Structures are given as structure tokens and as C-alpha cells.
Amino acid sequence: MKTRGSPIIFSRFGEDGHDHRACVAAALARAGELCARRGARLTKLRRRVLEIVWRSHEPARAYAILDALQGEGYCAAPPTVYRALEFLVAHGLVHRVESLNAYAGCTQPGEAHAGQFLICGRCGGAVELDDDRIRSAIARGAERLGFEIERQTIEVLGLCPVCRPKADGPEGP
Amino acid sequence: MKTRGSPIIFSRFGEDGHDHRACVAAALARAGELCARRGARLTKLRRRVLEIVWRSHEPARAYAILDALQGEGYCAAPPTVYRALEFLVAHGLVHRVESLNAYAGCTQPGEAHAGQFLICGRCGGAVELDDDRIRSAIARGAERLGFEIERQTIEVLGLCPVCRPKADGPEGP
DNA sequence: GCGCTTTTGTTATATTATAACAATCCTTGC
DNA sequence: GCAAGGATTGTTATAATATAACAAAAGCGC
DSSP: OOOTTOTTSOOSTTOTTOOHHHHHHHHHHHHHHHHHHHTOOOOHHHHHHHHHHTTSSSOBOHHHHHHHHHHTTOOOOHHHHHHHHHHHHHTTSEEEEGGGTEEEEOSSTTSOOOEEEEEETTTOOEEEEOOHHHHHHHHHHHHHTTOEEEEEEEEEEEEOTTTGGGTTSOSOO | OOOTTOTTSOOSTTOTTOOHHHHHHHHHHHHHHHHHHHTOOOOHHHHHHHHHHTTSSSOBOHHHHHHHHHHTTOOOOHHHHHHHHHHHHHTTSEEEEGGGTEEEEOSSTTSOOOEEEEEETTTOOEEEEOOHHHHHHHHHHHHHTTOEEEEEEEEEEEEOTTTGGGTTSOSOO
8 A cells, every 4th residue: 555655646736647547546445445444434425526526636616516416417415515525524535625615635534634735826736734843833832822722724825836937827828 | 012922912812811902902003003004094994893803802704793883883785894804804904714714803913924823612712823933834844845835824723721621511611 | 176096885696504304225133 | 024223315495605796985186
């Protein structure tokens, strides 16, 4: 099994030779294993929603997922999507990106971790970090005030290295 | 003028002798100065919205602000509130708290800084940090991937030191 | 005052999310 | 197999959050 930093996982922007088909397959496989281990039911619908979230590395909005489901014949309504997402988020297979009202596939499910995202404001791509220095800097800041952390939300908006040279132009010049 | 860490500013949870009237007055005064310096117009409406945001240290939701305005005779609709908030956020007088869809008064307006929030899931109170170690840990993480930061969103959910001992009980036991 | 810009009012609507209850499916024990 | 019970999904309705578009009014420079 591939470990963190493997080329299979989209772990940086503009990754050379990123094989997205394999990337998605790996995410799905990890999800299957994790659910099996926990006795959680990765139903057909939930798996399909997870696949849709993973269609690209741009976080997916709930109603875009809904459209995708409907487009392929699923009889879906908003609760269909939100319930599937609730399950996936609860099991750490997907993170909610608060600043986008969107959902991103998690690259390290199973490990306890906060979602730390770098989000490109130009191409919309998001990369998940899992940086202990960030986590512990926040933990120390909270500790100084006697605050007990339950969940950390870190979302950084900016320009990815691919878009940076093209900045100021419209998307896709 | 009071500096950071002053008792005037609500900078930690359960602060002894927190004089909220003075806290709000100071925030309003800072806002007035900052706008004057920039030639920005802190109109009656914008000032009133800022006051409402500062009514408590619990981030205010847009429609609660709307209700407050209407309750005092203002002829207000959603755009009224959102436009005022847009102005206040643009000038750094208010931060949007993404994970709550709410708005919190900024304690250090004028200084370039990201909103770093510790949010108590029990009492709803929020405290803003301005921690360079957190900021720079994130900056280093982003730099390693060649990512250029535009805006950092850090929102930490948990239990404040006041609520911590009362945890598991309902709000206000 | 007059013209221009900024701000606010007003109406309508888009986007995101959940409540509530019915129908179906899946498992488990018999 | 099959009934009971819990989990999942379907369905309808609605809540909560946010913006578009254009008109009216207010503030500012002359």
C-alpha cells in the first residue's frame, strides 16, 4: 500500500504525471478498507458521491454533486447529497471546506487530522496538508488561553505554483 | 491609546472585570480613526452594524443583525446588512467566521492580519488571536509547495476555559 | 445649485442546508 | 424463509444564507 507522499496521491500543485484515474481508485480503495474495518456501510450512493467529490481536485459543491447524480439517472434531492456527505465527513473520507461551502476528498482518511487546505483562487484546486508544525503552533496558541481544541479549520487562499506565473490574467489563458 | 493585551480588549475567555461598554467604545473609536485616516466613510448605518456586531463576543449572523436593525426602526433588507458587512470586512473592522457563517468584530484593525479564532462550541464566544508562530508555520507550509498566500483562515472549535469545567452539561447550568 | 459619485432602498431570486415523515432495504434471530 | 427492527433512502416542504439589478437618495466638489 502506498504511503503518504506517494505519487498516487495528489499532494502538491502541478504534480508531474499525476494519474488521476489511479488517484481516485486509490481513494476509493482506502475508503472501502476503512469502512470495512469500522463496520460502516459504504453504500452504492455514498460511494458514488465520494467518486463525484473526487472527480477533480477542486472542492465540489453540494448542488453540483446533486446535478451530477441526477444527470446519471439517480433520483436525488438535496437531502440525498447532504446525508451522503454527512456520512463521508463523519468518517473522515471527505472534508468540508468552510470558506467555499464545498467538499474535498481527504487524502489521509483514518488518521486523526484537521483539514489543512491550500486553495488556489484562480484555478480552484485545493491541496490538503497535514503539517504538524501548523497543528502544534495552533495547539500552543490555544493552550496559552486554556482553550481545549476539538477541531481545527485551516484554509489558506492564494495562488498555486501553476497559476502564479499566469496571475492577473483570466482563468485559462 | 491602549495597546494589544490591554484589559479594554476582550483578548481571552472569562476575563476578569471585562467592561464591555468600554470594549465596544474602544472598538468604535478605533474604527472611526481608521476610517478617517483612510478617507473611508463610516456612515451611520455602517457604524450601527459595527455596534451590533460588537454587542457580544459571540459572532453575529447576518440575519440577526438584520432583525436588530429592523427592531429599532431601520428600514432594512438583506442587502442593507451585507453591504455594510462588506465595507467593514474590506476595512478589516470585522472578520467573517467561515465555519459559523457569522461576523466578529476585529480587535486589531488596521494591522494586516488574518483572523485567527478560538470559538467555544458551548457558549459561542470567540476570541481572536494574532499569533505570528501560527502565521509563519502556515507560511512555511505553503512555501514548501510554492504556494503564494493571499488570505489565511484559521478557526479553532473547542471549549473555552470558562465552559470547560461545565462540559457535558447543557448551555447555562 | 448642479453634476457626479457613493450610499442606501427595494424587489426579486440564487445558493446552501435541514426538518419531517414515508418507503425501502438490510441484517439478525428465529 | 421470514418477520422484526434498525439503517438508509425517497419525497415534500421550508429554513437560512447571500447576491443581482435597478431606483432613489444622500454626500461631495465645484
